[in-house]
Amino acid sequence: MKWFQKSHIIFSVMVFLMIGLISYFGLLIIQYPLIGIDVEQRNGNWVVEQVYDKGWAARNPIEKGDIVQLINGIDPDEHKTVARFHYLEKAKSITIIDQQAYTNTYAVSYTSEDIQLIIYLLLPILFCLSTFLLGLYFYYGKKEEKNSVMILIAFLFSLGLCYLSAPASARADLIGRITVTMTFPGSLILLIHFLKNYFQQYHLYFVKGSSIKRLYIAYFLLLIALSSNFLFGKIHSFMRMVELGFFIFLVCFLIFLLTRLNIRHKNSEGKVIIQILSTAFVIGFSPFVILYAVPHIFWGRALLSAEITSMFLLIIPLAFVYLQIAEKLFDIEFLLGRLQYYALLSFSFTIFSTIILALTFKIRFISSSAFLFSLFVFIGSILFLYIKEFIDYRMRHHLFSRKNHVESNLYTFFQKTKHETKVERFIEKLMIEVKEVLRVREVHYLKVEESKDLDTWTVQNKRTFSSTSFINEIEQVDWKNCHPGLLIEVRTGFCVVIGENHQMKEVIFCGLKKHKTTLNIQEKIWLKNIAYFSSILLENFQLIEGLFKEIEHYHKKKQVENDSYPSWLSRLLFSLSEKERMNLSIDLHDTILQDQFQLLRDIESIEIKITDPILKNELYLIKETVLDNIHLIRETCNELRPPFLNELGLIQSIQNLIKRVKLSSNFLLHAELDSTIQKIKPEYELTIYRVFQELLNNAMKHSKASVVKISLKNKDEGLILTYLDNGIGICMSELNDSFKTMGIYGIKERVRCMGGEIEIESAPNNGFKVQIIFKQGVN
CATH class of the missing domain: 1.20.1070 (Rhopdopsin 7-helix transmembrane proteins)
Structure with a gap:
């Protein structure tokens, strides 16, 4: 409080002083125009030493060497500004004796046009x-x-x-x-x-x-x-x-x-x-x-x-x-970056304008006037460019039609085609977009291939065109060093490369506009950009189509020859499956599980308010059911997404899995994990964990065993996983052969895609034994 009072007093003094000085200086400036005369005392007279350009004296016939006889009707020695500072200021009238000995009295005042x-x-x-x-x-x-x-x-x-x-x-x-x-x-x-x-x-x-x-x-x-x-x-x-x-x-x-x-x-x-x-x-x-x-x-x-x-x-x-x-x-960094760009543009214009001014008005190029003019032109040009950019952003949508607003079309086109996966459909939409935006007469998609003699190029799909007048021009172009996004101008129009593959180029040809006019700079830039980005999309589309065809080929081969998927494909499908499992686990945790927690808190808040023992007991049963649901959802999330596998490592995660199985199973579980296994390659960790998880799930759901033994041991640079139970077993010909479920077939596929070996021994009423060998896996 004391500090506030102290600061308030200081601030009040500053405010009153500020107001007083503003009033004093304002009245002083209004009362006395700036005269702008330096004087020196010579032989008992006050002589004009200098007349400043911007003062009142510069606009009157007062020159250096004139004698100041009177100031406000009194002797100059008695005027304070002259006596103290040798400046002739704060005067209402001045009597001057010029160098021709004429005496003139001037009234000092502002003029109506005084700047x-x-x-x-x-x-x-x-x-x-x-x-x-x-x-x-x-x-x-x-x-x-x-x-x-x-x-x-x-x-x-x-x-x-x-x-x-x-x-x-x-x-x-x-x-x-x-x-x-x-x-x-x-x-x-x-x-x-x-x-x-x-x-x-x-x-x-x-x-x-x-x-x-x-x-x-x-x-x-x-x-x-x-x-x-x-x-x-x-x-x-x-x-x-x-x-x-x-x-x-x-x-x-x-x-x-x-x-x-x-x-x-x-x-x-x-x-x-x-x-x-x-x-x-x-x-x-x-x-x-x-x-x-x-x-x-x-x-x-x-x-x-x-x-x-x-x-x-x-x-x-x-x-x-x-x-x-x-x-x-x-964004100050953006503005400063723009300043460098605009300053570079303005510099050339400033130099050109200054040269024109100097030649027109015969002003020295190196002078204060030329410098000031250059400075104002330079700063004005930069400000103009900043203002233009702002106006373009605010008003461009209203000043230009959609067909001429090519930047907006570029964004809109890729928004419309972002979900497209067919190459033919994308090229068809691209040709329509080019024709609508550039308003050209014709647009064609060409495949230009290098001939065997390596000297000429030939349009492969020329037979699909009714008019072939432009084909000869395109075949005369050397396409060898033409890459996606490059614009080639021919007599009848423009060509732009949208894709390349070995000795073949994919080209979009667009003719001239309706009035046989060429493309402007903005349209050329747009055509180059859309071609370059389209080439990237086309390359991805072609890779996706090739992948689909290869998957379809393996699927048909598997149905005919009862063959397995290649290991890379199995690894890809398992990776996609794991991603979906993780997404589902996150959704369960963030939605249903949180709702269950909120329901539990609501039940507990109601339970406190109720005194009836019968209702309390019913609420208790509901509360226990909710707790069971929470536990079940957590277990489901843990199965979908292995908890802390990256943080704890494989061995600790498997130990946590074994503890959960022991709590929920009705058989004796003997687990042996090699303590020398410290670091396993990341790509093997999830596979081994999933194999453990599926083997133990099968033991709980199907084996009806009383004793289960499972182990993971280190051997050279590889790993050996062994599973054995005394359950009802299974006929080897009845093993589940569906890739859609995580049965024994799923385990076999996981092991095979990681380059491992698996052996399964089982018979009805004779237990179940699995041995898996990973020849690699330990770092």
Whole structure:
């Protein structure tokens, strides 16, 4: 509470000070136009030393060397701005003796078309009010972390006052001079201080506290040097260079800190925040540093005024507002990538435009005017490209018809054909799509094959076409190095490769448009893209069709010759079966099992409220039934999907299986698992587990045995699985021969597809014995 009261008092003082200074500087700028005259005292007279281009004096016949006789009707020695700073400002009237000894009195005032009111009053007032309102927003909208917020508010107020006090300082106002001197470098130090606390909240190191202290010490030393200079005399140009140099150093230091932070945390979740702030600071400070500060230091003249370049600083507080209110951050990396692309496009246009301007108006190509023109054209071109991209996204669906909107057609086509599996049907749909979108007269599907002499190509399906005028052109093309997606232009149309196989190319030929016009660039790109993606689909379709034909061949061969499926096919089918088992297990666990748990909780909640013993007993029986169902569903899920097979390994999983069987079976189970078996190849683990599972299930359901023995032993680099029971046995000719069930035939198929050997011995009333050998399996 005490801290809140303290911060409230500080904030109130800052607000009143801000309002007072805004009012004072605003009235000062309205009352006194910027005159723009430097004077020097010579032989007892005040002589015009320099007339600035942007001041009132530049529009009047006042020249260097003229003598200032009176200011506001009094001697110039008594005018404060002249006596203190050697600037002729804050005057309503001026009496000048020109070099021809003529005396002229001028009334100083704004004109109706004076741009000073915009540059030195309207823009600074708007900027300052914006920072003031943002400060209010942060104070009342951010209740936590008051220490960081107060520093941010101080930065915003300081930035706004710096901008507004600059015109007052130019009018040689003492309060304006003091304000701009304090806020110009001070606002940047406050920003660095705030960023230290801001990133510290996210556990990101930005800068040491000792470095902040050193910056404040350097700042106060600079203030002492500057104040001793302008309080007692004219500010030397050297001290102004020192002030600008210190500001440039702070900007470079800030960019260095942000770059270091970005490199250290480029893979962290906060990288987007760092990139957004870095971009905002670069855009905000670069115009002032590049176009004003650096040229002013080295050449004594800025390329663009401080009032214009400082407007970009408003981007910085707006970036903080965006980070506070945005639920989702925009993709800054995408925008920066686009910036590189757009800058490359704009650069050539800018150079061309500057050359045309220089030749037309006879302006030196290397001059400040040409540079400013180039800068505005370059930035304007980039902004235009960004705006165009946004407008294309928002309005393209309305500006173009479906037939011309080829990007949308590309997406729609593959959506329509994603479930297609027949090659002929896909090619037919592709030809229809090409004809509708490109509006060409004819579309044909061709098979072009290389001749045996390896020099010519022949269209194999030429007999299917009624018109063969285009066939000769296609056969003259050397298709050897033509790959899917490549567009070939012939006299009567276009060819695009959609598939290739050994010495044969699959080609789509489309004629010219209805008015015999060629394809435009957008249509060519669309045709290349749809051909390339279609080639991938066609290749997959052909593989699937080949697989189906091969499976059908083996199925017919099996029916005729009573042969087995090849091992690769069995492995594929078992893999698909296991996937379906896993999906079914997940569905049972996530739906029915969870419903049973919810039903159990509902029964328990009702049971607490009931006092009738008969109803309690009935609820107890229902509860037990639900528990049995839960247990049964869990067991089913475990059978469908071996629990923790990958995590526990094969041996531990089999031991868990044996424990469950012992609890539910009515025979003695002797299991022997070789302890030397540590690591088994993954492809063998599931097969062995399923064989164990099926053998024990058969023992419980069909064997009627009293004793069952099962073992798994290590032999060389292989494994031996042995099963033996004293049950009723089975006639060998009656073994289940259906692949659809997990009977003995299923066990035989699993073992065979993994390259194992299986021997089965059984007879009626003489038990059942199985021995399985995997010659490989142990890593």
